[in-house]
Amino acid sequence: MTNGHILLLCSIAGFGSGLILEQMNQKxxxxxxxKAAGFAACSAGFLLRYYHAFPMLPMYIALHxxxxxxxxxWLWKGPGNDTERFLLPAVILLLCxxxxxxPKDFYLPFRRSATLWAHAFLLASMAARAMFIVSxxxxxxxxxxxxSLQDSRWxxxxxxxxxxxxxxxxxCGEIWSLTGWGTPVIWHxxxxxxxxxxxxxxxxxxxxxxxxxxxxxxxPISMAAGGLLVIVLSCVSDTGxxxxxxxxxxxx
Amino acid sequence: xxxxxxxxxxxxxxxxxxxxKKKSFLQIGAFSVTRVNxxxxxxxxxxxxxxxxxxxxxxxxEGYAPTMIIRTPVRRVVAYSAFDVATLNVLGVLEDxxxxxxxxxxxxxxxxxxxxxxxxxxxxIGYPNAIDFExxxxxxxxxxxxxxxxxxxxxxxxxxxxxxxxxxxxxxxxARMSFVKFLAxxxxxxxxxxxxxxxxxxxxxxxxNRTASAxxxxxxxxxxxxxxxxxxxxGNAWIGELxxxxxxxxxxxxxxxxxxxxxxxxxxxxxxxxxDIYFTYRTPExxxxxxxxxxxxxxxxxxxxxxxxxxxxxxxxxxxxQSGDKLDEIxxxxxxxxxxxxxxxxELRYFQPLPDRDPxxxxxxxxxxxxxxxxxxxxxxxxxxxxxxx
Amino acid sequence: xxxxxxxxxxxxxxxxxxxRLAVVLLLLMAMTMxxxxxxxxxxxxxxxxxxxxxLWSWMETYGTAHLQYTAWFFLFLFFAALLAVNxxxxxxxxxxxxxxxxxxxxxxxxxxxxxxxMMHAGMxxxxxxxxxxxxxxxxxxxxxxxxxxxxxxxxTPLRLELVSMKLPVYKGxxxxxxxxxxxxxxxxxxxxxKSGKRTFDIGxxxxxxxxxxxxxxxxxxxxxxxxxxSRRYVVIDIRKDPGMMIYIAGIIVFVTGLTxxxxxxxxxxxxxxxxx
Numbered sequence: 047m048t049n050g051h052i053l054l055l056c057s058i059a060g061f062g063s064g065l066i067l068e069q070m071n072q073k074x075x076x077x078x079x080x081k082a083a084g085f086a087a088c089s090a091g092f093l094l095r096y097y098h099a100f101p102m103l104p105m106y107i108a109l110h111x112x113x114x115x116x117x118x119x120w121l122w123k124g125p126g127n128d129t130e131r132f133l134l135p136a137v138i139l140l141l142c143x144x145x146x147x148x149p150k151d152f153y154l155p156f157r158r159s160a161t162l163w164a165h166a167f168l169l170a171s172m173a174a175r176a177m178f179i180v181s182x183x184x185x186x187x188x189x190x191x192x193x194s195l196q197d198s199r200w201x202x203x204x205x206x207x208x209x210x211x212x213x214x215x216x217x218c219g220e221i222w223s224l225t226g227w228g229t230p231v232i233w234h235x236x237x238x239x240x241x242x243x244x245x246x247x248x249x250x251x252x253x254x255x256x257x258x259x260x261x262x263x264x265x266p267i268s269m270a271a272g273g274l275l276v277i278v279l280s281c282v283s284d285t286g287x288x289x290x291x292x293x294x295x296x297x298x
Numbered sequence: 299x300x301x302x303x304x305x306x307x308x309x310x311x312x313x314x315x316x317x318x319k320k321k322s323f324l325q326i327g328a329f330s331v332t333r334v335n336x337x338x339x340x341x342x343x344x345x346x347x348x349x350x351x352x353x354x355x356x357x358x359x360e361g362y363a364p365t366m367i368i369r370t371p372v373r374r375v376v377a378y379s380a381f382d383v384a385t386l387n388v389l390g391v392l393e394d395x396x397x398x399x400x401x402x403x404x405x406x407x408x409x410x411x412x413x414x415x416x417x418x419x420x421x422x423i424g425y426p427n428a429i430d431f432e433x434x435x436x437x438x439x440x441x442x443x444x445x446x447x448x449x450x451x452x453x454x455x456x457x458x459x460x461x462x463x464x465x466x467x468x469x470x471x472x473a474r475m476s477f478v479k480f481l482a483x484x485x486x487x488x489x490x491x492x493x494x495x496x497x498x499x500x501x502x503x504x505x506x507n508r509t510a511s512a513x514x515x516x517x518x519x520x521x522x523x524x525x526x527x528x529x530x531x532x533g534n535a536w537i538g539e540l541x542x543x544x545x546x547x548x549x550x551x552x553x554x555x556x557x558x559x560x561x562x563x564x565x566x567x568x569x570x571x572x573x574d575i576y577f578t579y580r581t582p583e584x585x586x587x588x589x590x591x592x593x594x595x596x597x598x599x600x601x602x603x604x605x606x607x608x609x610x611x612x613x614x615x616x617x618x619x620q621s622g623d624k625l626d627e628i629x630x631x632x633x634x635x636x637x638x639x640x641x642x643x644x645e646l647r648y649f650q651p652l653p654d655r656d657p658x659x660x661x662x663x664x665x666x667x668x669x670x671x672x673x674x675x676x677x678x679x680x681x682x683x684x685x686x687x688x
Numbered sequence: 689x690x691x692x693x694x695x696x697x698x699x700x701x702x703x704x705x706x707x708r709l710a711v712v713l714l715l716l717m718a719m720t721m722x723x724x725x726x727x728x729x730x731x732x733x734x735x736x737x738x739x740x741x742x743l744w745s746w747m748e749t750y751g752t753a754h755l756q757y758t759a760w761f762f763l764f765l766f767f768a769a770l771l772a773v774n775x776x777x778x779x780x781x782x783x784x785x786x787x788x789x790x791x792x793x794x795x796x797x798x799x800x801x802x803x804x805x806m807m808h809a810g811m812x813x814x815x816x817x818x819x820x821x822x823x824x825x826x827x828x829x830x831x832x833x834x835x836x837x838x839x840x841x842x843x844t845p846l847r848l849e850l851v852s853m854k855l856p857v858y859k860g861x862x863x864x865x866x867x868x869x870x871x872x873x874x875x876x877x878x879x880x881x882k883s884g885k886r887t888f889d890i891g892x893x894x895x896x897x898x899x900x901x902x903x904x905x906x907x908x909x910x911x912x913x914x915x916x917x918s919r920r921y922v923v924i925d926i927r928k929d930p931g932m933m934i935y936i937a938g939i940i941v942f943v944t945g946l947t948x949x950x951x952x953x954x955x956x957x958x959x960x961x962x963x964x
Contacts, residue, residue, distance in 0.1 A: 152565030
């Protein structure tokens, strides 16, 4: 196991403990400590990969960064309603586990990624994914409570911020593509299609909300589905072949 | 605009018919051949450059530099790569057209090339990193098949067309088998190319059927480490695809990219713990004489499973690189290595299994001579089989 | 005689003025992009030539030869075209409504609406820029330059000379795999045509510009200290892209609209809550 894998394991332990402690209504200080430990381990792993690639871009790291941001949101946000209290840490734990069992950290960075636009493209897309996932979780909470979306302060806020970050990411990617290769689209990485899928879906959702042309009950459902879509697309593009947990531990 | 977008491709659709009058398009990995009309075929080489193939006597198309127009059939060729030389052999034009190579005569195992070099028809124009351009000019080639873009400006000055025959992404199995169809229009040998492709496809189909019933699925890795640089064959390379077709488990199947792609050391070692069979890039000449020798050169890989007791390691023999015209035999040999129980009594010709330890020390000249003799014997065996088949 | 329902131009226009159509198209495009992932993965040799040969040539050749993998792209073009028309119709219709002082909301809401329309206009400009780029752009790819020789670029009036190559070698240990390699090359090129010449540096993400042509570094050698073939050369692509300024303009318009929207939206929302 590399140091990165060990840190992922630590983050699973930290976030997992935080989830269990919070569900068992344990002392907030304990919950906070577990969350902080998970967040610290996850961020350390992310920064380590960045350290070993900078000034180039580490490959297929967006899922890891998204998980860090989600961990930070969980740390900052505090407990919300019942659905949020479970779903947010559960998603974080799921993403950490997926990355541990299906790592895709063996590609070397490439020279053309040593530019500000590439880093902006990556970091903005990570922020966007995290915002969309949280928005989806908020919407799931609304569905479960049987409320209207107007009752959730955060669902659309996160969706708007997610849309903004994703748009910035896509534009930065365009400029990187233009200055690096001379063309607006590069076909080497199919992950760009996942980003575009997310963008089109969430633009549709925002149009649904702001124009009121669709049934009110469809809005939270579409947002929750959007959050799930972002999780699936992020995992599809940033995960590699299966590596058994025991194999990794034994191999180290 | 919407209608144009939808209808235009249908109206101008290229088909892949062999009717010489019809416009046609063929993609072969990163290469492509577009037959525009009777007097113009456009080819896209491995570097994305578009060249025009024009029959002798036909008017030159506009918009192409003189060295991007190639008069067909080509009569004089210099080839860098042994695979390109082998492809010329498949098309039946090697003896008539090859006038220059980048390896000296003692490095060749192809009879036609040795004969040509000894007779003076084929010149050794120098190693790829030190080409003698005066000698190249003297050979008056019409075409240079190369992997080195740096010679293009020099060849432009000499009025010689260049085609890059390597690609930024590893050639898949289909592209490897079909590469002959890329070079065929240069020589007007499309029928020979189609016949070869059909033969290789049939052979591959036989191998697939035979290995489908294999009980075991050995795990295979292909690559090496050079001074901490870890290079492997990606899953999209023809080797990765072939291993999967013959019911083996290619451990770098998920990796996508160029041939000899660099990956992290950790991934190589992780895969090495699982591998049953390991193919190294190194040849016996470059140190791959035994598992012990490999481990000595690269202590990092000493712990991988194939280098341990019971593990199997194979190194390519020099003739392997020069046998691109015998893809069917190479595929068969790889299948036999992966499933020896399905090919009892098969004798290896292109790969050498590495013993655990180095054999008794012979002097290098003796060892080289013995290897050449063994290779020639294998080649003679192959030629005899071919003669019997004809 | 049965009544036959006639689709009038007015009702057709009505469809294009519908936001429901926009939502449906966006969802279809999202689905198409999901399908695209499976088609594009491992097949960049099928799609990458579009960047060199242009959209029409690509559609004629690669596009139609491998429809099972490229069908998504044709679908996407169709939906994008419909969306562009729909967006234009909706935007124009609402701007006309805003122009009518009888129906115009108060100033802040007007500005807010305009910002949203800016985003729509920006999106249409970006799509138009892409179309211009892929249909009107000129590309000469794989131009090889070696030191001391001037090369003419076909189909252009340009002549290029490789003046010098600055290849700083990475000597650190942090990037182990790149130890002894060049990460950020600087290539000095002299470009000339009948009206003059200019010398400039290009790198991997810093193209050179000369008389409307942009020069992009694709490859260089030697990229490693002690490489077997240490002959120096660079491979560059030269492009003349009329679409570039259009989609840069589209990006600027969109980002301006988005920034204004993000600033104004919380204020309007607070006002609405206060009013409730």
